[in-house]
Amino acid sequence: MSVSARPEILGLKVYVAGKPIDELKRELGLTEVIKLASNENPLGPSPRAVQAIVEAASTVNLYPLQDHYYLRQKLSQRWNTDMEGIVAGSGLDEMIEFVGTAFIGPGDEAIVPDPSFSSYDHAVEKMAGHLIKVPLKDFTVDVRAMLAAVTPKTKLVFVCNPNNPTGTTISATEVDYLLDHLPPGVVTVLDEAYAEFVDRADYPQSINYVKAGRPVIVQRTFSKVYGLAGLRVGYVITTPQIAGYLQRVRGPFNVSSVAQAAAVAALDDEEHVRQTVANNRAGKEYLYREFERLGLPYVPTQTNFLIVDVKGPSTPVYQALLRQGVIVRQGTFFGLPTMLRVSIGTMEENRRFIQALEKVLPGNAS
Numbered sequence: 226m227s228v229s230a231r232p233e234i235l236g237l238k239v240y241v242a243g244k245p246i247d248e249l250k251r252e253l254g255l256t257e258v259i260k261l262a263s264n265e266n267p268l269g270p271s272p273r274a275v276q277a278i279v280e281a282a283s284t285v286n287l288y289p290l291q292d293h294y295y296l297r298q299k300l301s302q303r304w305n306t307d308m309e310g311i312v313a314g315s316g317l318d319e320m321i322e323f324v325g326t327a328f329i330g331p332g333d334e335a336i337v338p339d340p341s342f343s344s345y346d347h348a349v350e351k352m353a354g355h356l357i358k359v360p361l362k363d364f365t366v367d368v369r370a371m372l373a374a375v376t377p378k379t380k381l382v383f384v385c386n387p388n389n390p391t392g393t394t395i396s397a398t399e400v401d402y403l404l405d406h407l408p409p410g411v412v413t414v415l416d417e418a419y420a421e422f423v424d425r426a427d428y429p430q431s432i433n434y435v436k437a438g439r440p441v442i443v444q445r446t447f448s449k450v451y452g453l454a455g456l457r458v459g460y461v462i463t464t465p466q467i468a469g470y471l472q473r474v475r476g477p478f479n480v481s482s483v484a485q486a487a488a489v490a491a492l493d494d495e496e497h498v499r500q501t502v503a504n505n506r507a508g509k510e511y512l513y514r515e516f517e518r519l520g521l522p523y524v525p526t527q528t529n530f531l532i533v534d535v536k537g538p539s540t541p542v543y544q545a546l547l548r549q550g551v552i553v554r555q556g557t558f559f560g561l562p563t564m565l566r567v568s569i570g571t572m573e574e575n576r577r578f579i580q581a582l583e584k585v586l587p588g589n590a591s
């Protein structure tokens with residue numbers, strides 16, 4: 226018997242993730258496959274986190290701490306802020322859903338950069354809200370254009386900083402300008418999933434907006450620099466009032482005990498973070514040099530991925546790379562049809578990617 230769901234569900238798109246390594250191996254009978262498609266940590270998880278996972282495994286008969294006490298305590302020490310303003314989720318994806326659930330009702334508006342991270346769209350549309358998509362300027366979030374898009378119905382403004390998929394950032398001055406000019410009552414989400422990779426000095430210290438009582442939600446994740454994407458842990462730092470709303474929409478045991486323990490341990494693993502950032506910097510410089518040698522325009526990045534222009538439709542290049550055992554992202558997903566988005570891997574993976582790219586670029590095929 227046919228059933229009907231809420232009408233707004235029908236328009237939602239099922240998320241398309243980067244192709245898993247095993248899937249490509251299965252499909253093409255390949256043995257050597259690398260994945261540079263989901264901005265994961267190429268050095269693996271923090272070894273301290275792995276140890277904590279092993280130790281936590283023996284207590285999985287018990288439910289996890291529902292209040293994420295030790296994780297929030299550790300984060301509050303790290304950020305020198307109150308535990309009350311910290312809320313953890315099963316990845317930032319879940320936190321983004323909570324934000325949509327807490328703030329968007331039918332007909333409410335949320336302003337998002339375009340292109341940007343697609344989970345914002347899902348969280349808003351699921352609640353029957355309207356997305357107001359504001360094009361990037363020079364591949365970068367355009368604060369003034371976002372302000373111009375504000376209406377009395379605006380509830381949320383999402384700022385992806387650094388922006389996925391372009392890898393660009395906006396400065397503290399620009400975020401200040403945005404917050405100073407938004408009407409009271411509009412909540413700004415500062416998604417800083419890749420903040421640890423940023424090396425510009427004028428990047429905002431967003432915790433200070435929270436400490437000043439501004440209506441902002443600062444988002445961080447353990448999926449990127451800490452290498453725990455498979456465990457699903459992310460968190461926000463926000464005002465006690467906003468945290469209270471997010472706690473209400475959160476399910477009781479949304480972060481597993483294993484994930485909580487691993488995240489606490491990862492926060493102490495400064496060496497792993499240092500190595501990850503150093504590997505990323507070296508990989509980025511290598512890729513810049515190689516793209517220049519190949520005459521391919523790219524957008525300089527503040528993250529662990531970057532977009533490169535293959536100067537023609539990127540889908541055939543993406544598919545040819547798959548046949549070489551290299552998984553990246555095709556720009557059509559982001560409305561950038563001549564671009565590929567490539568995560569920065571280990572040096573060996575970066576070299577393999579460049580070799581494969583050189584082989585498959587139109588005009589170079591052997």
Ligand SMILES: Cc1ncc(COP(=O)(O)O)c(C=O)c1O
Pocket residue numbers: 263264315316317318319342385388389416418445446447448454457458459
């Ligand atoms: C900008 C941005 N925000 C949030 C996320 C979600 O991260 P998580 O793995 O914590 O759900 C991602 C993941 O790729 C991202 O790129």
